Amino acid sequence: MTILVIAEHTNAALAPATLNTVAAAAKIGGDIHVLVAGSACGAAADAAGKIAGVAKVLVADNAAFAHQLPENVAPLVAELGKGYSHILAAATSNGKNILPRVAAALDVDQISEIIAVESADTFKRPIYAGNAIATVQSSAAVKVITVRATGFDPVAAEGGSAAVEAVGGAADAGKSAFVGEELAKSDRPELTAAKIVVSGGRGMQNGDNFKHLYALADKLGAAVGASRAAVDAGFVPNDMQVGQTGKIVAPQLYIAVGISGAIQHLAGMKDSKVIVAINKDEEAPIFQVADYGLVADLFEAVPELEKLV
Amino acid sequence: MKVLVAVKRVVDYNVKVRVKADNSGVDLANVKMSMNPFCEIAVEEAVRLKEKGVASEIVVVTIGPATAQEQLRTALALGADRAILVESADELNSLAVAKLLKAVVDKEQPQLVIMGKQAIDSDNNQTGQMLGALTGFGQGTFASKVEVAGDKVNVTREIDGGLQTVALSLPAIVTTDLRLNEPRYASLPNIMKAKKKPLETVTPGDLGVSTASTVKTLKVEAPATRSAGIKVKSVAELVEKLKNEAKVI
Numbered sequence: 356m357t358i359l360v361i362a363e364h365t366n367a368a369l370a371p372a373t374l375n376t377v378a379a380a381a382k383i384g385g386d387i388h389v390l391v392a393g394s395a396c397g398a399a400a401d402a403a404g405k406i407a408g409v410a411k412v413l414v415a416d417n418a419a420f421a422h423q424l425p426e427n428v429a430p431l432v433a434e435l436g437k438g439y440s441h442i443l444a445a446a447t448s449n450g451k452n453i454l455p456r457v458a459a460a461l462d463v464d465q466i467s468e469i470i471a472v473e474s475a476d477t478f479k480r481p482i483y484a485g486n487a488i489a490t491v492q493s494s495a496a497v498k499v500i501t502v503r504a505t506g507f508d509p510v511a512a513e514g515g516s517a518a519v520e521a522v523g524g525a526a527d528a529g530k531s532a533f534v535g536e537e538l539a540k541s542d543r544p545e546l547t548a549a550k551i552v553v554s555g556g557r558g559m560q561n562g563d564n565f566k567h568l569y570a571l572a573d574k575l576g577a578a579v580g581a582s583r584a585a586v587d588a589g590f591v592p593n594d595m596q597v598g599q600t601g602k603i604v605a606p607q608l609y610i611a612v613g614i615s616g617a618i619q620h621l622a623g624m625k626d627s628k629v630i631v632a633i634n635k636d637e638e639a640p641i642f643q644v645a646d647y648g649l650v651a652d653l654f655e656a657v658p659e660l661e662k663l664v
Numbered sequence: 665m666k667v668l669v670a671v672k673r674v675v676d677y678n679v680k681v682r683v684k685a686d687n688s689g690v691d692l693a694n695v696k697m698s699m700n701p702f703c704e705i706a707v708e709e710a711v712r713l714k715e716k717g718v719a720s721e722i723v724v725v726t727i728g729p730a731t732a733q734e735q736l737r738t739a740l741a742l743g744a745d746r747a748i749l750v751e752s753a754d755e756l757n758s759l760a761v762a763k764l765l766k767a768v769v770d771k772e773q774p775q776l777v778i779m780g781k782q783a784i785d786s787d788n789n790q791t792g793q794m795l796g797a798l799t800g801f802g803q804g805t806f807a808s809k810v811e812v813a814g815d816k817v818n819v820t821r822e823i824d825g826g827l828q829t830v831a832l833s834l835p836a837i838v839t840t841d842l843r844l845n846e847p848r849y850a851s852l853p854n855i856m857k858a859k860k861k862p863l864e865t866v867t868p869g870d871l872g873v874s875t876a877s878t879v880k881t882l883k884v885e886a887p888a889t890r891s892a893g894i895k896v897k898s899v900a901e902l903v904e905k906l907k908n909e910a911k912v913i
Contacts, residue, residue, distance in 0.1 A: 424830065425793065426802050448823040452805050455758065455793035464759045464879045467788045477882065482787050483681045487690050487884050495878035530802035530836075534818060534829040547824070551913070575913060583842070593808065593822050593843050599787070600842060602824070608912040618680060625890055629910045631902065637895075646893035646910065649902050659899040664906075664913055 356385030356475065359436050360409075361444040361453070364391060364399035366421065369406075371548050372445035374509035377406055379502040380443050381510060382472035386410045389517070390435060392428050394421035404519050407511040412519045419526040422533035423449050429456035430525035436461065436497060440475070446501040446603075454501050463495035470506030484599040485622035504547060505605035505626050539594055543569075546595070549578035551608045554597055554624070555590070556582035558613020558634065558653055562590040567654070568612060571661045580604065580624075582614045598623035613653045616641030633657065665812075665834070667710045667719040668774035670765055671703035671739055673732040674785045687883040699735040702780025704742075705840040708847040709810060710778050711743035718812045719776070721745050725768050727761050729753050733863060740858035741850035747863040752875065758786075760868075760875035762794035767871035769799055774835060776817065781806050781839040792839035802832035806841040 444450035609627035632645035804819025
């Protein structure tokens with residue numbers, strides 16, 4: 356049994372979600388190979404070779420893979436993946452974009468966002484926004500799976516010494532082209548990797564008031580998130596959304612400020628180790644999942660909290 | 665150009681589902697069903713393209729039980745021109761749905777297929793991408809902006825770090841994210857008119873598609889619940905607890 360893990364990377368560096376995906380592969384058992392498909396991605400490939408437990412790194416270096424366009428990357432993964440028992444990718448926006456295209460090319464079902472490995476063919480995954488957990492079994496020849504990072508503790512980034520092998524294969528399918536991207540620039544940690552997350556909801560009232568959360572976050576070294584209500588209201592961009600349709604986070608400490616606690620939001624953060632809720636409505640459902648609840652006006656409580664931490 | 669919109673009938677977004685006592689699934693008896701929220705956004709986008717004169721015809725398709733006609737009528741009331749129900753009482757996996765949609769695409773030859781990025785029941789986020797592989801079309805997933813220009817469509821996508829824009833050759837597939845648009849409500853006269861719009865019913869057999877699956881659900885359980893903790897009286901007490909009890913700051 357050999358498992359192919361699709362690396363999540365920026366060409367220059369490996370993304371942390373790759374380590375969680377390798378951890379899921381290790382739970383399944385068998386040899387682990389990592390595919391780094393990119394352009395001028397040698398640094399990411401070298402980093403992949405150092406991951407603990409990885410036996411081999413395959414590098415597909417081609418300009419067509421620079422921006423991870425699924426029309427180009429999926430045929431490569433399907434071609435290379437045929438001989439493997441499992442193909443795993445992180446359930447990031449990139450993994451979600453590419454892997455179903457791989458599964459259909461291989462004519463197999465995909466299992467999305469597993470949170471636990473029961474055996475080599477049986478997995479647990481959340482459905483209905485995390486209101487139910489399904490145990491599913493696959494009889495597919497190649498099991499194509501995306502992995503929710505918060506379900507698996509990352510393996511060590513150092514300690515391995517895998518052989519790195521260049522591979523060729525599919526290139527530009529000619530269906531799509533990269534036009535541009537606007538990436539949020541922030542000195543704060545990435546939302547899904549942060550140890551502390553401070554999130555704001557509709558109670559923030561407007562986008563400008565998020566400055567209180569940024570100040571608190573900077574004091575704590577935290578990332579800043581938001582509920583769907585805050586995103587829908589236009590306070591902050593969608594890439595800050597925590598929830599069923601946004602990012603799934605599980606930090607050591609999650610501070611929910613002015614968030615009522617809709618089930619869609621809880622689905623994105625209820626696996627956090629410690630949850631703090633600050634809300635002036637003592638009936639808010641967020642208090643049912645919070646370890647520490649503070650019924651207070653957030654505009655008084657947050658600046659005070661910033662001063663005291 | 666012709667636009668095909670795929671929609672799904674799912675448990676209403678506001679319903680809190682319960683797991684059945686025998687762990688065979690979730691209890692959907694007497695539960696309100698609606699169009700999947702992302703599919704509503706897909707219908708709205710198609711209607712806007714028609715209002716701009718970009719789309720000439722909107723065909724809406726669903727795969728589901730006979731009752732899924734309700735969601736097709738909703739889409740017709742919102743502005744779709746005609747509807748296709750691929751009737752299947754079984755709960756189908758994304759690959760089977762993508763194969764059925766491929767058969768509909770072959771027949772209808774749309775220039776653009778718009779669908780939701782994920783259904784809020786199975787939370788798979790697979791079908792659009794799978795249809796991309798089966799048709800060979802380019803895919804613009806998690807779209808927050810769609811602009812058709814000549815024989816291309818520019819799609820701005822919501823990605824983890826921000827936004828990415830790709831240009832796809834037509835025909836192409838777009839899957840919708842939340843910020844693409846705000847769906848309208850159907851007016852009463854349009855609901856009445858929708859009753860007279862054509863709705864065709866076919867079966868997977870008619871389309872020559874096998875819906876066999878390699879994945880089976882062994883059991884469905886309620887998630888581990890988190891119990892409520894304590895209420896603190898002041899910010900000072902909160903900070904003290906976080907430092908000394910939880911030891912997280």
